[in-house]
Amino acid sequence: MPAELDRIDRAILNALQEDGRLPNNDLAERVGLSPSSCLRRVRLLEQRGVITRYVALIDPAEVGMGMTFFARVWLTGQDEDTVNSFVDAVKSLPQVVECHLMAGDCDFLLRVVGADIDAYRRFQAEHLGRIKGVQSIKTEIPMQKVKQTTAIPV
Template sequence: MSMKLDTIDRRILRALQRDGRLQNLELARQVGLSPSPCLRRVRLLEEAGVIERYVALLNPAKVSMGLTLFVRVWLTGQDEETVNCFTDAVRELPEVLECHLMAGDCDFLLRVVAADLDSYRQFQAKYLGRIQGVQSMKTEIPMQKIKQTSELPV
């Protein structure tokens, strides 16, 4: 169930999405509250699951994972066992940042990172292509990143 967010909650969420390391005093100043009510609101947002966790966003190129690829995957079937086998295997692969069950042409869409094309090819041959139930894959290579954000429009 979603929590009813007011204007102050939305300001808090926008500020924390921009900088999750904001100290409560600064956050309170930015959203127009005193520190105690601000902290109480943040705790309520955390407890309600609106704020799931805090993370550090890394620069992929600085950690030798500068290549992003999108992989469309077709399975041999869409039965529960085949789908579960695939999703269980993908969850164990740290190179797969996102995995989406799709409606439409392919069964799954993955966002994968790698150091370079050779590294990706090895990953594909050694791991992705060997997952039981994978019938075929098509890799899409983006030429330019236009927009990437983790900020939701609240």
């Protein structure tokens, strides 16, 4: 069941999604609370699991991983062992930054990052295609990033 959020909780969440390093005093001022009340609210949001963690967002191009690939994966079967084996293998591949079990045509949709097409081809041949139970892989290469955000509308 979704958490009950009031106007101030939403303001806190929006501010922290914009800048997770915002000092508590600045956050409190922005949302109209005292620093101690603001900190108490943030801690409650963390304890309730609304805020799950804080991260630094990295520019992939600046670390040599500037290309994104979407891989649709079909497995040889949808039994629990095949699915779990695939999931466990994918979790160990740092190039896979998202993995979704799908309803529809394919079994999984992966978002993979890499330096270039050759690096992805090697990754697919040496890692992804060798996972037990993988029947086929179809890769989509985006031509332009139109929108990407980590912010959840609250």
